[in-house]
Amino acid sequence: MVVTPPSSAFRFSNLFKDHPDAVAAIACGGLVFLGWQMLNLGWLGIAFFVLTAAYVIGGFDNAREGLTTLFEEKEFDVDLLMIVAALGAAGLGLWRREYTLIVDGAVLILIFAISGALEGYAMQRTERSIQGLMSLTADVARVLRNGQEQTIPISELKMGDQVLVKPGELVPTDGLVIEGFSTLNQASITGESMPVEKAIGDEVFAGTINGNGVLRLKIHQPPESSLIQRVIRLVQQAQTEAPPSQQFIERFECGYAKVIVIAGLLLGTLPPFLLGWSWEETIYRALIFLVVASPCALMASIMPALLSGIANGARQGILFKNGAQLERIGRVRVIAFDKTGTLTTGKPEVVNILATQPSTDKLLQIAAALESLSEHPIGEAIADFTRQQNQAWATARNVQAQAGQGIIGDIEGQQAIVGKAVFVQAQVNHVATNLIEQSQQWEAEGKTVVWVAYAGEILGLIAVADTVRPTAAQAIARLKRLGIERIVMLTGDNSRTAHSIAQQVGVNQVYAELLPEDKVDVIRQLQKQYQSVAMVGDGINDAPALAQASVGIAMGAAGSDVALETADIVLMADRLERLEHAIRLGRRAQGVVKQNIVFALGFVMILLIANFAGNITLPFGVLGHEGSTVIVTLSGLRLLRG
Known part of the structure; x- marks a missing residue:
């Protein structure tokens, strides 16, 4: 007899399988709290065992990444610095029997474990997006060969083959109509609001849905060159390109860690020769340096603020898929809108x-x-x-x-x-x-x-x-008052219809009769001129442009699955007026993050100077380090309001 597992167990197994980093962070947090409690009760043996488990579970991935970067790329990164600082705090705590330092080291590891879990979630989007696109492609096609109908895999189709498409079926590949007449729903590919009539000589696209007529198509290009396949490749390319801001952060982390590690080594070896310090004092000051220079406060100055902004947006029906997009939307200068289903009801x-x-x-x-x-x-x-x-x-x-x-x-x-x-x-x-x-x-x-x-x-x-959506014109007017420099429309619909809608809602510029790849080209042109460009859409045809844009925004209620997966931000109730709130929230987040970074770096400098002057003890250094982390975290929580 087959026993079906409880739904809760099923969900937990999926969580562990899909998000192991999140499970590790949760476990680490629980162990840190438990170990702290055991330490307060004086149960040292149990406390050491529990905290050691917290170090291993929470810090394993960071230690592995840090050591891999060190040995393979010959670079120091923040992961390695965090492990060194945490182990240094633990070692010093054992040496001086100040066991709370072990907890402080565990907290350092916990903070980075949480950060790693958040990054891991964002990395899964590309695969889900491509799977959604692939669902639009048929696996087989009806081919007419030697007067007989045969069903063969799409991969076996050749140029010149004749394909039969019956009413209600998905068109298997791009082709030219050589017999029959029908209307095709092309909304998922071109964004046209009305079904398009297709007769002899017209081109049809894979992934579109045939109406009531029977069509005979002639394949005029390889199936792998079909429009839907090009859409898939565009999404893959755009989502794997790292934005400049991400590259800058990665370079900054490596440079910061390298400077701190080198400075820590120098501080641990030179003072006895240059300043006459004892070796005990030197090692003590070097460990304090590693603790207070650990970038936890710097990192905490960003994520709590962004997470608070994300929670704020969720209450307003705005789903930010990651914190980077909350920052980016605050820098947007141009917004491109799809027409059908976005500015209109569809x-x-x-x-x-x-x-x-x-x-x-x-x-x-x-x-x-x-x-x-x-x-x-x-x-x-x-x-x-x-x-x-x-x-x-x-x-x-x-x-x-x-x-x-x-x-x-x-x-x-x-x-x-x-x-x-x-x-x-x-x-x-x-x-x-x-x-x-x-x-x-x-x-x-x-x-x-x-x-x-x-x-x-x-x-x-x-x-x-x-x-037109009832709130479209008002939403665009508010965006202009907010300082958005240009509002454009990108649509696969005809120019006459597009300009009519644009005039009603107040769009500055119209690009009509576009295929998905054309929309990507327009977004790239706008990015060269304005740098930060947002794209708002709802259909499959919008997916490449959503991925290419600095910020991709999808309509949640009317949007296709692929658009929702590809986009960085989702308007859950299709309320365009929420764009204004999203941009204001992004600008607030930028301001809070900048304030937190200045405070975190300033406080680190104060602690470092005090350490060099020999005026602080390790507990005070840890207190100052953790205190600054708490302060910037609370500062980030300000974004929960409003």
């Missing part, structure tokens, strides 16, 4: 109606009678709107859909027609000039216009469009 709706009769009831009833039988999103929008108006409609009979043109059917013995202008106008007696003018005006505004006719007469027009 769902077509009826926005305008023009009827030739005083009442719109007949117009809606005829249109809904035919469109309710269609699976096209525009038809669904018209049917839904008619239901909301509490309108009922008769049953349409003998309904026939004309691919890419419209629908014809019989309603109560009369012919009804719904569709494009040319298709409907060709089958009616007269078309009023005002209808043509209004149709052209709506189309110029980026709307899709549906003509409706019944019994040989035009009943009117229905305009359908992807509507």
